Amino acid sequence: MELTERHVEGLKHLLYNMADDLLILGHRNSEWTGMGPILEEDIAFSSMAQDKIGQSLALYNILHEMGEQEPDVVAFTRNSTNFHCAKLVELPIGEYDFSLVRHFLYDYADAVKFDMLSKSIFEPLAQVCRKFRGELKYHTMHANIWIKDLTNGNEESKKRMQDSLNLAYPIAYSLFETNEYEAELKEAGIFAGESEQKKIWKKEVDAVILESGLTIPMVKNEEDHHGGRVGNHTEHLQPLLDEMTEVFQIDPTADW
């Protein structure tokens, strides 16, 4: 099947959403490096953050093949209004309970998306998504075990998990912000869409939440935190970008 111009536009939008989410959350989670709760968890969490940066690079590479700029240029020279990441991933790391709950909600959403996309007719994307599968399986396994263990730890750990879930769960809907291309991409067999992804995600995370003994938070309006996909961000994104791009700004040709 030939891709129309609209398909290419929609694909680029989709790829930027995904790659920017991964880059920003990868950077955020790497802020725990050296400060994780215990040495082994510090290494595990940092390693997963690196997985995310690697996945974002693979997606920026596809974009580059589609005519967009080099991955480094795309990652380091845009300001926040040109980023497409969802609000969930830009929020500060907070305390470890928040970071873990965000990791749980986000990585489940990614696992669902990659699984859907591994059947895409757009082969370059389908191929990398199949490659990501193993990493994502570990990430969700890691999230599951921690969510269950900490919820069943003691009163304080349970309360912390529930409080963080109450905070992060409604914001996680920012990941599923729909766009004008959704129907066309679905029809073409490129991506079955954010609404479908949300449905599967909700089923899966809610099952883990209930099984752990937590309560599923109420979400009054799923669109409350939308906007990231079109460049409307929280005040937390620009400072993150300033820090992330510091070296590149000083010397864009630096070898490092």
Place this chain on the structure above:
Amino acid sequence: MKIISLDPRVNRSSINKTEETVILEKLDQFQTYEVFAQTKRGTHHVHVGSVHAANENIAMLFAKEQYARRGECVNIWVVKTADVSATEYEDSDIFDTLDEKYHRNPESYKVMDRIKAYKEKGNQ
């Protein structure tokens, strides 16, 4: 100079040195698990190190990232360090044995000649 620490920065610092013995409190750490990794199905699991963890599940999570994130690995075992029985180092002389027991060495079997001959043939 009396060495009070193996860290030279501590020895050089001007902190008032007291003669009091400081008793270190027991570290508040999780128990350890020994990690065994297998690089290929059918081969032996090899001891690769240990991790601190609250339970088996967490130990498995940690073992994967500490010891299998770069190399090849198809399977991991974790075993509580406390569950491992070991010989005492002071008994290590039990491993000493006379070396004049040719009958124990595979070289003394006649079949070795045939194996050697086969290997040489293969090398030609």
